Amino acid sequence: MQTILTGTQFQFNCSERGAYTGQISNIEIDGLDHRDYPDYVDAFISNARVDGRLATEEELDQMNDDAQFRYESVEASLY
Numbered sequence: 001m002q003t004i005l006t007g008t009q010f011q012f013n014c015s016e017r018g019a020y021t022g023q024i025s026n027i028e029i030d031g032l033d034h035r036d037y038p039d040y041v042d043a044f045i046s047n048a049r050v051d052g053r054l055a056t057e058e059e060l061d062q063m064n065d066d067a068q069f070r071y072e073s074v075e076a077s078l079y
Contacts, residue, residue, distance in 0.1 A: 022050040
């Protein structure tokens with residue numbers, strides 16, 4: 001498990017709250033397999049903080065569904 005600290009903004013869509021932007025930090029990446037370099041298709045965000053609180057499962061799903069955000073988070077955790 002890798003942890004990165006970041007001040008990244010992410011746009012969420014929630015049926016209860018509508019669209020909102022959260023400040024993402026303490027992103028934890030699981031599923032890293034260096035044999036899968038450079039794609040890391042099995043890597044995923046397993047935990048993160050949104051505005052200082054733990055991300056919900058729905059928020060984690062949305063972060064993982066955004067392929068570019070997930071890949072940039074994986075890259076940031078490696079370097």
